[in-house]
Amino acid sequence: MKILVINAGSSSLKYQLYDMSDESVLASGRVERIGMDSSIVTHEPVGALEVRDVSEILDHVSAVKRVIDLLTHKEYGVVTSMSEIEAVGHRIVHGGEVFKNSALVTMEVKKEIKRLFDLAPLHNPAHLMGITAVENVLPGVPQAVVFDTAFHQTMPDTSYLYPIPTVLYRRHGVRRYGFHGTSHAYVSDKAARVLNKPLESLKMITCHIGNGASCTAIKDGKSIDTSMGMTPLEGLMMGTRSGDIDPAIVPFVMNKEELTLNEASSMLNKHSGMLAISGLSSDMREVTDAMNEGDKNAKLAFDMYVYRVKKYIGAYAAAMNGLDVLVFTAGVGENSVVLRKAVMEGLTFLGLELDEKRNAARSKEARQISTDRSKVKALVVPTNEELLIARDTYALVNEAQ
Numbered sequence: 001m002k003i004l005v006i007n008a009g010s011s012s013l014k015y016q017l018y019d020m021s022d023e024s025v026l027a028s029g030r031v032e033r034i035g036m037d038s039s040i041v042t043h044e045p046v047g048a049l050e051v052r053d054v055s056e057i058l059d060h061v062s063a064v065k066r067v068i069d070l071l072t073h074k075e076y077g078v079v080t081s082m083s084e085i086e087a088v089g090h091r092i093v094h095g096g097e098v099f100k101n102s103a104l105v106t107m108e109v110k111k112e113i114k115r116l117f118d119l120a121p122l123h124n125p126a127h128l129m130g131i132t133a134v135e136n137v138l139p140g141v142p143q144a145v146v147f148d149t150a151f152h153q154t155m156p157d158t159s160y161l162y163p164i165p166t167v168l169y170r171r172h173g174v175r176r177y178g179f180h181g182t183s184h185a186y187v188s189d190k191a192a193r194v195l196n197k198p199l200e201s202l203k204m205i206t207c208h209i210g211n212g213a214s215c216t217a218i219k220d221g222k223s224i225d226t227s228m229g230m231t232p233l234e235g236l237m238m239g240t241r242s243g244d245i246d247p248a249i250v251p252f253v254m255n256k257e258e259l260t261l262n263e264a265s266s267m268l269n270k271h272s273g274m275l276a277i278s279g280l281s282s283d284m285r286e287v288t289d290a291m292n293e294g295d296k297n298a299k300l301a302f303d304m305y306v307y308r309v310k311k312y313i314g315a316y317a318a319a320m321n322g323l324d325v326l327v328f329t330a331g332v333g334e335n336s337v338v339l340r341k342a343v344m345e346g347l348t349f350l351g352l353e354l355d356e357k358r359n360a361a362r363s364k365e366a367r368q369i370s371t372d373r374s375k376v377k378a379l380v381v382p383t384n385e386e387l388l389i390a391r392d393t394y395a396l397v398n399e400a401q
């Protein structure tokens, strides 16, 4: 079965086509600047040259049509006809409390995604446009939705409630939902396989550290706490996001600087984190390069970033009363040798011992970076959210047949 995985944003649409007989990727690509007269389409058939063009793509229906044209194209295509695409899986940011698992798209599911617009105003409307566009272009093809929040629905109320008036939870759904769930689920499963131990027997902390970053405490295979909250702003310090701060800072600064709600939100989401402290960049490579050249602010940004990752690992080890496995993933977690070293060197008391050679080795495979005698195992596991979306879609479509 061939499955198309789609991540639809408001002005972009990323895709991957999987052949589920061996879980291989046949092609991937993206449409950017949807809605403008100069949309950019990049199509990468595996094993062939990348195709790139600029054309007018005014809406998501045209974007999906363009993707299907490319996938079935005589020269650049990877399938002979669109009927070979038997199912489509979508990444959906917010599943609220309704979606504890992935689901097949029905009228009711679409209504629920719409009800959740309030909680993910930038993402869920775009995802729904993606679903509707596929209905238009590939009528009758089953679609599934896989939520970033679903994996964290196992959190107990002690983790997901905030100590504020509970009426806000009942009226507006103010609670911790957590994000990056598809990634945390994928890498925790993969780490257990690499260690050849049942996931259900392990206390694990997964650190998804990219532009956005979150840590998750996973006990017996279930998320019991995660650092992102009602929105992806809480928790770790990130590229441009503040992560945890004293909430009283917000009204204080709004008052002093005469900021509007939008300005305050933009300050915390787009102008904070590593970018604010380094005064240079939100990109970990640029910050570490500057640090190595002696830039003091870059060093401060790096040190604060590492310190906050360590604090969360310590907190989650306490929450689980122990730790067996620590996993690093995403852009920074998979690639930054110095970040992993700095984090792990401060956690020897937990029973973590870094193998410097393993840590420095370059590989795209999941691997251990702790020493053989380290009590707690540390791993780098490249994440693959698209594969998990394809797998869930495959399972749901097969179940329904």
Ligand code: ADP
Residues within 6 Å of the ligand: 209, 210, 211, 212, 239, 282, 283, 284, 285, 286, 330, 331, 332, 335, 336, 337
């Ligand atoms: P997103 O959250 O947007 O998916 P990614 O997971 O791709 O982001 O992570 C992007 C981050 O990964 C950037 O800060 C980038 O600097 C960092 N990164 C990528 N490659 C490296 C590398 N070789 N060394 C250090 N950091 C890296």
